[in-house]
Amino acid sequence: xxxxxxxxxxxxxxxxxxxxxxxxxxxxxxxxxxxxxxxxxxxxxxxxxxxxxxxxxxxxxxxxxxxxxxxxxxxxxxxxxxxxxxxxxxxxxxxxxxxxxxxxxxxxxxxxxxxxxxxxxxxxxxxxxxxxxxxxxxxxxxxxxxxxxxxxxxxxxxxxxxxxxxxxxxxxxxxxxxxxxxxxxxxxxxxxxxxxxxxxxxxxxxxxxxxxxxxxxxxxxxxxxxxxxxxxxxxxxxxxxxxxxxxxxxxxxxxxxxxxxxx
Amino acid sequence: xxxxxxxxxxxxxxxxxxxxxxxxxxxxxxxxxxxxxxxxxxxxxxxxxxxxxxxxxxxxxxxxxxxxxxxxxxxxxxxxxx
Numbered sequence: 478x479x480x481x482x483x484x485x486x487x488x489x490x491x492x493x494x495x496x497x498x499x500x501x502x503x504x505x506x507x508x509x510x511x512x513x514x515x516x517x518x519x520x521x522x523x524x525x526x527x528x529x530x531x532x533x534x535x536x537x538x539x540x541x542x543x544x545x546x547x548x549x550x551x552x553x554x555x556x557x558x559x560x561x562x563x564x565x566x567x568x569x570x571x572x573x574x575x576x577x578x579x580x581x582x583x584x585x586x587x588x589x590x591x592x593x594x595x596x597x598x599x600x601x602x603x604x605x606x607x608x609x610x611x612x613x614x615x616x617x618x619x620x621x622x623x624x625x626x627x628x629x630x631x632x633x634x635x636x637x638x639x640x641x642x643x644x645x646x647x648x649x650x651x652x653x654x655x656x657x658x659x660x661x662x663x664x665x666x667x668x669x670x671x672x673x674x675x676x677x678x679x680x681x682x683x684x685x686x687x688x689x690x691x692x693x694x695x696x697x698x699x700x701x702x703x704x705x706x707x708x709x710x711x712x713x714x715x716x717x718x719x720x721x722x723x724x725x726x727x728x729x730x731x732x733x734x735x736x737x738x739x740x
Numbered sequence: 741x742x743x744x745x746x747x748x749x750x751x752x753x754x755x756x757x758x759x760x761x762x763x764x765x766x767x768x769x770x771x772x773x774x775x776x777x778x779x780x781x782x783x784x785x786x787x788x789x790x791x792x793x794x795x796x797x798x799x800x801x802x803x804x805x806x807x808x809x810x811x812x813x814x815x816x817x818x819x820x821x822x
Contacts, residue, residue, distance in 0.1 A: 614780040615800050654781050709785040710759050
């Protein structure tokens, strides 16, 4: 195929993936989960089953996106994801970051934005999987901490919302606070895209001119020990500032993870 | 039974210890967020500390309307009365 054909093909694939994602959410929420809820076992086992189903659905979605040539990706250090009480944090350059992380982490819980609990395509999924709404902040922190202390693996995006192109990253202190209160281990993921892809200021059909490549790297665990000996308000501020500086260093030039629009 | 003045002293001591706020800034009228820079994440830590100090179950809902140090003292006092 020529360049123009592959470009049009990727628009088609991107559109199809949106339909697949929404349709998949509806099918899971309306048909699959109600059946799962009928299976024997207590609430904890049901939620674990639901999370495994979401993970498989996301795995399938990633395979579809890359199989059809919409994107390519690489993932390093996957074997370090999914430990009990592990808090996984990641920067948030694209709409599909959480899909990748959940797809390759065994049965994680996630903190997701409150709007997903109202969206008809996603609300049944996030409820059934026991995901945690990012608002209000105080209940998010208490629920996220409780999930980690009960042995769940939890995924959070300290940026809170997708990165804005050309603007410096900002981290909300909530993730640092949850890490200090509940995490047995804190593991960073660094996500980089070589071109703008499904970020906040672009409509979905403005696909990049070349096939975008997403690189996902699981970094070394972050030592929380120094922060546990301080009072939480100070410790969470220090950890948050350290994390932001650390991410800026790991990701290098902001344009490499947060490319400006290709107008 | 603690009087409100005693609760105020206890709350003051907690704010000084937890957030390292200068004692003279902590007045009854001081707003927690605007004046003392205690945000919603700090509030979680503050409630956690108050729960341990009082040994009472304090729900975040009891403190939703708290804006000033005086409000906080009243809310803690009410919890201790209950």
